[in-house]
Amino acid sequence: MSYLLIGNISALICNDCIEPLANARIRVYLPATHAPATPQPNGIFNDMQPLSAREVLMKADRLLAETTLDEKGGFSLSWSEVHLFTETLELDLCLDQLPGKNGNRHPRNYHLSRLVLPWKRNSTGYVGAYAYVIPAALWQNIYSGAGAWLITGVVKPYFSAPGQPHLKVEAYNALSGRLLGIAHTDESGRYFLHFSRDQVGTGRPQAIIPGRKNLGPDVYFKVYRNNHLLWAEDERMGLSRERRDIAPCSNINLIYKSSKVKRASDQIGSWFSEIITLKGARKSKSDKFRLITQYSLL
Structure with a gap:
């Protein structure tokens, strides 16, 4: 037995x-x-x-x-x-x-x-x-103690379509422009992107900035299909609240609106997210820029 x-x-x-x-x-x-x-x-x-x-x-x-x-x-x-x-x-x-x-x-x-x-x-x-x-x-x-990060999410169209498979997702450190890691979407459109403190490094000691408890990077993304660049975010997207000092385990869905986002090959530094500048006589700080933080891809 x-x-x-x-x-x-x-x-x-x-x-x-x-x-x-x-x-x-x-x-x-x-x-x-x-x-x-x-x-x-x-x-x-x-x-x-x-x-x-x-x-x-x-x-x-x-x-x-x-x-x-x-x-x-x-x-x-x-x-x-x-x-x-x-x-x-x-x-x-x-x-x-x-x-x-x-x-x-x-x-x-x-x-x-x-x-x-x-x-x-x-x-x-x-x-x-x-x-x-x-x-x-x-x-x-556990991730934090190991000096490691994981970003996961689903890449899909804006209007309730399924996730997009077989796409390459690259994450970059906005502070240095350095590539953090590469992942590929599975059949459901989900990606798992891993990187460690070695990839976050900028070549100089990292300053302790108040409010940055994770000592993580500020991230922006590029996405490819068959090794052809489809969409690229401006590095300034890393300054948005949702992308700054990311936690060791983070969920960032990349959702695109084809009518609003320009092809990366047509315009260098095109934004993955839509940024709407509100014009008018009166603007509050919260209205100065409205960020769509569900990130987009065709």
């Missing part, structure tokens, strides 16, 4: 988007002899807790099985029947590197859960399932 555990580990980026934990490792341990007889409160919904290298080493003799997650965050691992199926198990996660292979590389160990898994009996043993989604705030802290 044996045990087979299948499942998935991912992280929440925004309300409608998750990132699979590709290449992370999941470990299953027998419970410690001094551990409580019952699982932790809230079961699998406990937030991850960091583990020190010493804590990982101290529990090495209790390790039942370990495996690496695939590109979709899925895993499958098995072990011989060496304990009762009613026993509590411990599940831990190791992140040697973030999914985009950016940021500093070193083992980051976390305790996921201590629980009794809902095993099902079959002809060869027991089968169980486990899934965990890392909360967005915790995932952003």
Whole structure:
């Protein structure tokens, strides 16, 4: 008889988007002899807790099985029947590197859960399932600690059309004009663009500016189809509130209005977003410029 555990580990980026934990490792341990007889409160919904290298080493003799997650965050691992199926198990996660292979590389160990898994009996043993989604705030802290960034979003037309697949998206640092990273949209039009502090660097020490808590870049975008430039934002778009000092995990949808945006090849520095200058005798600061912050692409 044996045990087979299948499942998935991912992280929440925004309300409608998750990132699979590709290449992370999941470990299953027998419970410690001094551990409580019952699982932790809230079961699998406990937030991850960091583990020190010493804590990982101290529990090495209790390790039942370990495996690496695939590109979709899925895993499958098995072990011989060496304990009762009613026993509590411990599940831990190791992140040697973030999914985009950016940021500093070193083992980051976390305790996921201590629980009794809902095993099902079959002809060869027991089968169980486990899934965990890392909360967005915790995932952003992990990115921040690694000196890494992720920008994701959907590229689509303005009038409720589906996202545009097979497009290349480039992000630039408005402060230096330096390329931050490149991504391609999937079949649904979503892109995942990763970069690290090395790409943010301007070649000189970064000044600590009040209000810039993320020490992130101010970003603007270019989009290509078949390596031909379609649209390019002016670098001044990086000064808009939504693009300044972006958070380690950010969602920026690029939405185009073909009737309002000029082709990049026709005009250098054409804006991806529509900027409307309001003219009149009376203008408030908030009305001086109205920015459409859903960014556009044909």
